[in-house]
Amino acid sequence: MNGDVACAEGAIAAGCRFFAGYPITPATEVAEHMAVRLPYLGGMHIQMEDEIASMAAILGASWAGQKAMTSTSGPGFSLMMENLGLGIVTETPCVVVNVQRAGPSTGLPTLVAQGDMMQARWGSHGHYEIIALVPSSPQEAFDYTIRAFNLSEKYRVPVLLMTDEVVGHMMEKVTIPPKSAIRLVSRRKPRGAKARHQPFSADASHIPPMATAGDGYFMHITGLTHDSRGYPGMDAPTQKEMVERLVAKIRTHAEEIMDVEEYLLEDARVVLVSYGVSVRSSLKAMFEARDRGMKVGLLKLNTVWPFPERRVRELATTMDALITVEINLGQIALEVERSAAGRAATDLVGHAGGTIIEPGAILEAIEARCLNV
Amino acid sequence: MKSVHPYDELLRTDRIPHIWCPGCGIGTAFSSMLAAIKESALPLEDFAVVSGIGCTGRVAGYLKLDSFHTTHGRALPFATGLKLGNPRLNVVTFSGDGDLFAIGGNHFIHAARRNIDLAVFCVNNFNYGMTGGQVAPTTPYGAKTATTPMGNDEWPFNLPLLAYAVGAVYVARWTTLHVRRLTDAIREVFDRRGFRFIEILAPCPTAYGRRNRMKAPLDVLKYFEARVRVRHDADPAEAQIDLESPIVVGKFVDRKRPTFLDLWSKRYAPDEDEEVHVA
Amino acid sequence: MEGVKFWRKPLDWEMIQVTRGRVHIFEDRCKGCGYCIAYCPRDVLSFTDRFNRKGYHVPSALKEEECVNCHFCEIICPDFAIYSEEIPQPKEIEL
Ligand code: SF4
Numbered sequence: 012m013n014g015d016v017a018c019a020e021g022a023i024a025a026g027c028r029f030f031a032g033y034p035i036t037p038a039t040e041v042a043e044h045m046a047v048r049l050p051y052l053g054g055m056h057i058q059m060e061d062e063i064a065s066m067a068a069i070l071g072a073s074w075a076g077q078k079a080m081t082s083t084s085g086p087g088f089s090l091m092m093e094n095l096g097l098g099i100v101t102e103t104p105c106v107v108v109n110v111q112r113a114g115p116s117t118g119l120p121t122l123v124a125q126g127d128m129m130q131a132r133w134g135s136h137g138h139y140e141i142i143a144l145v146p147s148s149p150q151e152a153f154d155y156t157i158r159a160f161n162l163s164e165k166y167r168v169p170v171l172l173m174t175d176e177v178v179g180h181m182m183e184k185v186t187i188p189p190k191s192a193i194r195l196v197s198r199r200k201p202r203g204a205k206a207r208h209q210p211f212s213a214d215a216s217h218i219p220p221m222a223t224a225g226d227g228y229f230m231h232i233t234g235l236t237h238d239s240r241g242y243p244g245m246d247a248p249t250q251k252e253m254v255e256r257l258v259a260k261i262r263t264h265a266e267e268i269m270d271v272e273e274y275l276l277e278d279a280r281v282v283l284v285s286y287g288v289s290v291r292s293s294l295k296a297m298f299e300a301r302d303r304g305m306k307v308g309l310l311k312l313n314t315v316w317p318f319p320e321r322r323v324r325e326l327a328t329t330m331d332a333l334i335t336v337e338i339n340l341g342q343i344a345l346e347v348e349r350s351a352a353g354r355a356a357t358d359l360v361g362h363a364g365g366t367i368i369e370p371g372a373i374l375e376a377i378e379a380r381c382l383n384v
Numbered sequence: 385m386k387s388v389h390p391y392d393e394l395l396r397t398d399r400i401p402h403i404w405c406p407g408c409g410i411g412t413a414f415s416s417m418l419a420a421i422k423e424s425a426l427p428l429e430d431f432a433v434v435s436g437i438g439c440t441g442r443v444a445g446y447l448k449l450d451s452f453h454t455t456h457g458r459a460l461p462f463a464t465g466l467k468l469g470n471p472r473l474n475v476v477t478f479s480g481d482g483d484l485f486a487i488g489g490n491h492f493i494h495a496a497r498r499n500i501d502l503a504v505f506c507v508n509n510f511n512y513g514m515t516g517g518q519v520a521p522t523t524p525y526g527a528k529t530a531t532t533p534m535g536n537d538e539w540p541f542n543l544p545l546l547a548y549a550v551g552a553v554y555v556a557r558w559t560t561l562h563v564r565r566l567t568d569a570i571r572e573v574f575d576r577r578g579f580r581f582i583e584i585l586a587p588c589p590t591a592y593g594r595r596n597r598m599k600a601p602l603d604v605l606k607y608f609e610a611r612v613r614v615r616h617d618a619d620p621a622e623a624q625i626d627l628e629s630p631i632v633v634g635k636f637v638d639r640k641r642p643t644f645l646d647l648w649s650k651r652y653a654p655d656e657d658e659e660v661h662v663a
Numbered sequence: 664m665e666g667v668k669f670w671r672k673p674l675d676w677e678m679i680q681v682t683r684g685r686v687h688i689f690e691d692r693c694k695g696c697g698y699c700i701a702y703c704p705r706d707v708l709s710f711t712d713r714f715n716r717k718g719y720h721v722p723s724a725l726k727e728e729e730c731v732n733c734h735f736c737e738i739i740c741p742d743f744a745i746y747s748e749e750i751p752q753p754k755e756i757e758l
């Protein structure tokens with residue numbers, strides 16, 4: 012199956028029974044597959060009037076107790092930023108899939124890019140932390156969609172699945188494990204007297220339990236800055252407490268959330284840093300470089316946000332150079348550069364989008380570093 | 385003597401007094417809804433009230449029910465998700481004219497077209513109160529606002545006509561002077577199913593009244609008193625509001641049409657005669 | 664208040680016993696808009712020289728005995744600052 016369908020199947024396996032979306036290339040297949048599958052699973056697919064409404068609808072459905080998802084591509088992702096912020100501040104679990112295509116604006120609707128990585132990090136206004144996963148194959152699209160739901164339920168945060176046109180449309184074999192082998196996480200429910208429930212009162216984990224609308228908690232949920240009761244508090248101390256907790260909720264669990272894979276790093280002098288479809292080009296380049304005797308390895312980012320800063324810093328202290336491979340003109344490369352903080356050289360192999368990164372271009376960059384050191 | 389206001393049980397009294405100005409009609413529209421909720425005797429835990437942004441949007445924050453204060457204009461799609469996510473909920477949207485019809489206009493027409501089972505109450509005070517009184521899609525031609533200081537050169541929406549045209553099954557308009565009829569209408573709306581809409585004309589003395597020779601809160605109600613004509617089953621096309629003609633209020637539409645969930649369950653869960661419950 | 668009636672009058676109004684009511688005013692919540700005074704069908708309420716802590720002119724039930732517990736002030740008040748309740752009547756006055 013292709014990556015879009017694998018993503019939809021992953022959502023279903025994760026227990027998602029509500030999908031709201033709006034047609035957009037190259038993400039439409041996710042919605043179409045949900046439209047075929049969900050009604051027969053007791054779930055629901057609805058095509059909304061736009062992506063703003065799609066994002067709003069999944070937040071509503073999540074408060075109604077559903078695991079909910081939407082999928083889109085760049086232009087729709089831009090429209091979702093408004094209610095993504097609402098999801099963050101109201102701590103609403105849900106999954107947003109962005110099958111990236113080349114922008115800005117309408118750009119290249121049918122062609123690949125990885126240009127929305129910083130938008131994923133900072134696209135909605137205000138300061139927040141987010142979780143973003145990046146699959147590099149249909150199998151990973153399936154697996155990571157399940158993980159995206161688990162993380163969103165656990166941390167009460169919208170989780171982004173930053174896939175791309177090539178992974179979305181690529182046909183590959185996907186193994187769907189038996190139900191018993193899939194570990195699912197559901198949001199923690201409040202306990203104790205309903206009348207005393209405070210919807211945003213958290214323990215040391217910083218993650219408040221979440222009640223469902225209709226359960227008699229009579230909760231108030233607002234996009235305004237609010238205190239633990241959910242009441243608006245229009246002052247700097249309330250703002251500080253709320254935003255710092257939202258940030259701490261992710262930062263203090265960053266090590267559990269982050270997922271990287273490492274290839275041939277033991278003896279490497281140069282490391283490629285890549286994610287999503289660009290990992291495939293990077294692997295090819297790495298093996299070719301190895302064949303030619305160059306000591307190169309790969310750090311594959313399965314989660315891009317939160318960024319695995321500590322690991323990159325460690326690598327920077329032992330490696331000569333870090334080469335970021337991505338289909339944009341330097342986004343995650345900036346994070347790599349920041350984390351390396353001058354301890355190693357940092358390069359970018361990237362372009363403006365429309366096609367994948369040619370392994371040859373990566374090979375050249377590796378050669379340039381290996382011959383210089 | 386220690387006495388308790390009868391609506392206090394539905395209010396977050398620790399947040400009262402509310403932010404609305406003296407004489408603001410939002411409070412009256414709100415208390416009509418509370419009266420109707422009490423009279424309806426429907427289970428309180430089944431209510432979910434969704435608001436957008438603006439003065440009226442703050443209603444959600446004072447209600448001791450499940451209440452959601454969402455983003456500007458997006459109350460309806462959020463409410464759609466809530467309702468479809470749990471069809472048992474009695475989902476109410478309570479928001480302002482700017483929120484529902486300017487920034488949220490697209491969502492309104494689609495939620496009504498789909499006939500999502502929602503009760504929608506729109507407080508129309510003819511302007512954007514929260515931001516200081518700018519022109520709204522409901523500001524009458526010629527009226528003065530902060531952004532039309534010499535008078536408005538746009539034509540306003542006729543909300544009952546719009547709601548009727550896009551498929552609402554119940555359409556009424558009342559003012560905050562007609563509190564009893566408004567309360568009855570809200571209660572009637574709670575008995576119906578489908579996309580139900582009540583426009584509530586309300587004074588905004590501070591931002592709108594002040595610029596339009598109705599400085600005191602009472603001036604606006606006096607204006608309604610002088611101008612309003614109650615006509616049931618009137619043609620919604622006659623509901624246009626301008627600065628000269630009478631303002632038609634009453635119930636315009638009360639019809640039946642299968643809701644989105646009715647049609648959905650007919651197709652996908654034909655064996656159940658009840659609404660389909662998701663998951 | 665002449666002309667429009669904002670409170671429906673039951674058809675059997677003359678026949679049934681007139682309910683008597685009592686209004687309660689929460690002066691601290693009042694913002695002095697005067698709606699309750701202007702639209703009370705029995706003119707129970709008036710402004711006097713009373714002001715609340717925030718300086719709003721608050722109503723007083725000067726003709727308290729006129730209240731028929733119609734709840735009009737209760738619903739029209741935008742500030743949940745007033746309500747009426749029934750004063751139970753002894754059986755024998757019933758017609
Ligand atoms: S500004 Fe107008 S709408 Fe807002 S609270 Fe005051 S009177 Fe009401």
Ligand code: SF4
Binds near residue numbers: 693694699742
């Ligand atoms: S209607 Fe309410 S706020 Fe207005 S004067 Fe009467 S008691 Fe006060």
